[in-house]
Amino acid sequence: MKKTAVAHTNIALIKYWGKRDEKLILPANSSLSLTLDQFYTKTTVEWRTDLDADRFVLDGEELQDAKVTRFMEIIRKQFATQQYASIVSENHVPTAAGLASSASAFAALSAAATAALGYDLSNEELSKLARQGSGSASRSIYGDFAIWEKGALADGSDSFAHPLHSNLTKEIAMVVAVVSDKKKKVSSRVGMKSTVETSPFFTAWIERSAVDLEDMKRALSAGDFVKVGEIAERNAMRMHATTLGAEPPFTYFQPLSLEIMDIVREMRHNGIPAYFTMDAGPNVKVICLRKDEQQIQTRLKEIISQVYICHAGEGVKVVNEDE
Amino acid sequence: MKKTAVAHTNIALIKYWGKRDEKLILPANSSLSLTLDQFYTKTTVEWRTDLDADRFVLDGEELQDAKVTRFMEIIRKQFATQQYASIVSENHVPTAAGLASSASAFAALSAAATAALGYDLSNEELSKLARQGSGSASRSIYGDFAIWEKGALADGSDSFAHPLHSNLTKEIAMVVAVVSDKKKKVSSRVGMKSTVETSPFFTAWIERSAVDLEDMKRALSAGDFVKVGEIAERNAMRMHATTLGAEPPFTYFQPLSLEIMDIVREMRHNGIPAYFTMDAGPNVKVICLRKDEQQIQTRLKEIISQVYICHAGEGVKVVNEDE
Numbered sequence: 162m163k164k165t166a167v168a169h170t171n172i173a174l175i176k177y178w179g180k181r182d183e184k185l186i187l188p189a190n191s192s193l194s195l196t197l198d199q200f201y202t203k204t205t206v207e208w209r210t211d212l213d214a215d216r217f218v219l220d221g222e223e224l225q226d227a228k229v230t231r232f233m234e235i236i237r238k239q240f241a242t243q244q245y246a247s248i249v250s251e252n253h254v255p256t257a258a259g260l261a262s263s264a265s266a267f268a269a270l271s272a273a274a275t276a277a278l279g280y281d282l283s284n285e286e287l288s289k290l291a292r293q294g295s296g297s298a299s300r301s302i303y304g305d306f307a308i309w310e311k312g313a314l315a316d317g318s319d320s321f322a323h324p325l326h327s328n329l330t331k332e333i334a335m336v337v338a339v340v341s342d343k344k345k346k347v348s349s350r351v352g353m354k355s356t357v358e359t360s361p362f363f364t365a366w367i368e369r370s371a372v373d374l375e376d377m378k379r380a381l382s383a384g385d386f387v388k389v390g391e392i393a394e395r396n397a398m399r400m401h402a403t404t405l406g407a408e409p410p411f412t413y414f415q416p417l418s419l420e421i422m423d424i425v426r427e428m429r430h431n432g433i434p435a436y437f438t439m440d441a442g443p444n445v446k447v448i449c450l451r452k453d454e455q456q457i458q459t460r461l462k463e464i465i466s467q468v469y470i471c472h473a474g475e476g477v478k479v480v481n482e483d484e
Numbered sequence: 485m486k487k488t489a490v491a492h493t494n495i496a497l498i499k500y501w502g503k504r505d506e507k508l509i510l511p512a513n514s515s516l517s518l519t520l521d522q523f524y525t526k527t528t529v530e531w532r533t534d535l536d537a538d539r540f541v542l543d544g545e546e547l548q549d550a551k552v553t554r555f556m557e558i559i560r561k562q563f564a565t566q567q568y569a570s571i572v573s574e575n576h577v578p579t580a581a582g583l584a585s586s587a588s589a590f591a592a593l594s595a596a597a598t599a600a601l602g603y604d605l606s607n608e609e610l611s612k613l614a615r616q617g618s619g620s621a622s623r624s625i626y627g628d629f630a631i632w633e634k635g636a637l638a639d640g641s642d643s644f645a646h647p648l649h650s651n652l653t654k655e656i657a658m659v660v661a662v663v664s665d666k667k668k669k670v671s672s673r674v675g676m677k678s679t680v681e682t683s684p685f686f687t688a689w690i691e692r693s694a695v696d697l698e699d700m701k702r703a704l705s706a707g708d709f710v711k712v713g714e715i716a717e718r719n720a721m722r723m724h725a726t727t728l729g730a731e732p733p734f735t736y737f738q739p740l741s742l743e744i745m746d747i748v749r750e751m752r753h754n755g756i757p758a759y760f761t762m763d764a765g766p767n768v769k770v771i772c773l774r775k776d777e778q779q780i781q782t783r784l785k786e787i788i789s790q791v792y793i794c795h796a797g798e799g800v801k802v803v804n805e806d807e
Contacts, residue, residue, distance in 0.1 A: 361685075361688040361689075361691065361692040361722070362684075362685045362688050362689075362722075362725060362729070364688070365684040365685050365687070365688055365729075366684075366685075368684065369684040369729075391732070394732075394733065395731055395732065395733055398728040398729070398733035399684070399685075399728065399729050399733070401728055402685060402725040402726070402727075402728035402729045403725070404725075405721040405722065405724055405725035405728070406685070406688075406692075406721070406722050406725045408718055409714070409717075409718065410717065410718055410721035410722070412742075414737065414742060415742060416739030416740070416742045416743050417739070419735075419737060419738060419739045419742065420739050
């Protein structure tokens with residue numbers, strides 16, 4: 162059977178940073194994100210009896226990808242199949258630029274692969290499965306705002322995402338400034354692991370991100386955009402602080418990232434409510450209101466060429482019924 | 485009586501960051517520094533019966549400086565004089581550029597003011613006094629390496645610096661890259677206070693800086709330059725991590741600071757033992773061996789105009805006997 166699914170990336174406003182279980186991809190903290198409408202992955206999976214290994218084609222190029230291979234083994238085990246699959250993906254995301262292409266990739270792969278096996282999984286089941294490919298993929302199952310609960314159980318069965326309603330969904334925008342679309346020097350997996358193992362700030366990060374999450378839930382429920390922005394900015398900077406504490410220290414900041422953050426502060430000083438967040442890469446995402454998005458894009462285009470305006474996007478869906 | 489003293493700046497390898505007493509300038513952690521030969525303050529103090537306020541002239545310009553006024557009050561109280569003084573200072577330091585001009589300033593002022601009153605204070609007494617003008621001034625009493633012990637007493641009587649011997653004194657160099665000589669947006673006093681009050685990482689910073697200090701003392705005693713560099717770099721990055729955790733978050737990093745840090749990492753990758761440290765400002769100080777200093781200066785001059793080579797400098801001294 163062959164099925165195609167589409168999933169969108171998401172950007173965390175409360176960051177996922179640090180695992181409590183490397184193998185099951187269980188996080189040390191809960192996180193909260195906004196799914197974006199502009200960046201997505203479209204993936205077709207066909208389970209075939211004539212293959213003796215999975216075939217993975219990304220944007221027209223056949224690849225060996227250890228994360229994909231590992232994930233397909235998890236699916237075969239969970240759904241008790243011996244077959245291999247042909248996987249054809251189109252990534253509408255600047256890859257490995259810290260724009261969380263693995264979130265949309267594993268969300269789409271989870272949906273397409275299970276649908277092609279004839280399953281109609283609940284979002285909760287899909288979220289739990291996608292999490293095992295890439296942690297942040299657990300949130301891309303949902304549109305708009307989503308919370309990935311870290312859970313407490315050792316087997317990960319209570320670690321999945323759920324949607325969160327907010328009146329800000331129709332007002333909020335994210336202006337994504339692509340500082341670099343080159344592959345990062347320190348991947349998020351490696352950076353996270355080094356931080357957990359060597360940064361003296363990791364414990365305080367986990368404690369405070371729980372406070373940030375509760376504050377953020379309240380701000381989203383109240384529709385208080387300024388609070389949402391302030392909490393997101395402080396949470397992101399705290400995540401980046403932990404990497405400077407690692408041994409050896411490292412940072413995802415690049416000179417242009419700092420320039421953009423300065424521009425955002427300056428615009429805020431001039432009365433535009435705009436805040437920044439950054440993930441495990443140099444790109445800066447500006448959290449703003451839709452009414453200000455054009456002005457912010459125009460200003461950022463003065464120093465950078467790739468600047469995208471995004472709104473709240475949809476959750477994962479199976480888009481056709483090929484066979 | 486009129487006396488002149490000269491004191492040099494120092495750069496901390498284990499940073500002083502956070503006060504336990506704002507008024508007495510008592511630090512939350514002990515720190516360790518290298519006094520530099522290139523940057524100094526020369527100050528002449530004359531106690532006069534014909535003045536009804538202190539007069540302060542810095543680099544030929546008469547100024548009202550709240551920190552100097554406050555410090556002169558401390559001296560009048562401690563040494564039981566009612567007189568006011570004429571203070572004439574020359575600052576051979578790019579002022580307020582994070583090059584610790586206040587360290588050399590208050591060390592020189594302490595020595596000149598007390599000598600002009602007829603006192604011949606011990607280094608320990610001078611260090612304790614200078615500390616009350618600016619914390620890092622306590623270390624500029626000494627040449628070469630110095631440790632400012634935080635002390636435990638509430639009155640500050642055990643919080644002063646002492647010298648530390650190392651065979652590296654004649655081999656070590658610091659290449660100072662002046663990213664900006666503009667006054668900083670967030671002064672070190674304000675940045676420190678905000679960090680102590682709002683950063684969730686402050687407690688871990690204090691705990692780990694004690695470990696870094698012990699490691700550094702061992703590395704200096706052993707003459708292990710690579711360890712000295714590694715410990716200094718990780719300690720500095722941990723200090724800067726705390727500011728990203730503050731509320732609101734802030735950073736002393738500027739785009740050029742990051743570029744210089746990248747260059748240092750690249751040179752290290754190419755076999756030159758070089759490490760960076762940064763204080764509460766955008767300038768980057770490269771810790772290296774004298775044999776590599778020229779090469780490092782040449783490389784940094786490709787992107788920045790003001791690059792100074794410094795060696796270990798001398799402690800404070802009274803330079804003449806005017807009257």
